[in-house]
Amino acid sequence: MQAFTVRVYGIMINEKKQVLVSDEYIRGGYYTKFPGGGLEFGEGTLECIIREWKEELDQDVEVVEHIYTTDFFQISAFDDKSQIISIYYLVKPTSPFTKPILANPFDFEIPEGVTQVEGVRWIDWNDFSAETVTLPIDKVLATMVKEKY
Template sequence: MKKVFNVRVYGIMMNEQRQVLVSDEYIRGGYYTKFPGGGLEFGEGTLQCVVREFQEELGLDVEVVEHIYTTDFFQISAFDDQSQIISIYYLVRPLSTPGFPVLDKPFGFEIPQGAFQVEGARWINWEEFSAEAVTLPIDKVVADLVKVRY
């Protein structure tokens, strides 16, 4: 199998109550808490990608405020051993009032029989937000940066 780079783009969004938005996801039998975002598509810029991902996942239009972090270490994919993950994180803000459904507890959704992926958004209070609140290794680095910077 050919080894490839997998570019991922994520948005960090905080609300007026100083809560951080995360996405709880059931993927291929595993449970992950991560930042909203996803894969860069061929022909797309990273800013376009994060805006598209928020529209697709949350039905929310956002604007990018600033770049937070780009992966600066080797990270193999959590889902295969043939792709190196490069993740880019931006601080984003909503352009309208968020109207997406919000989970009231981690993984507070039902998983239909045979489902490949299920996801839901959840706010984490600033006091409870840390590297331990997210699952993926690069997200943990970013969570620590966010806590120091904001």
């Protein structure tokens, strides 16, 4: 049986020309990625990014435009059984940003027994590139964002 996982991510660029990323510790690995998450059955992709952003960042956003949908085969980083399809949207805030900001990558504590911890930080435009994110599809997207915006 073929399994597909659909992930939906938001790209936010602030007025200082910084890009928001999420630093995450997941099951023993460290990943820098874009905020977002998995599409749930019964919801559309726009609903998904708005929900995920609210859950992860406690901020309301509006989708500005679709940037990219995966156009190549990518196996999941967490199992070898599912194909990942990622959809990226440019988002803008419609409520204040109140989430604590990490000063440095992975600047958080991991309590014993916890399998997932996350924090967010802004990356200056001049420092932002495909090398600043971990996952293969995010690297493609980072290059596109640098070229487009």
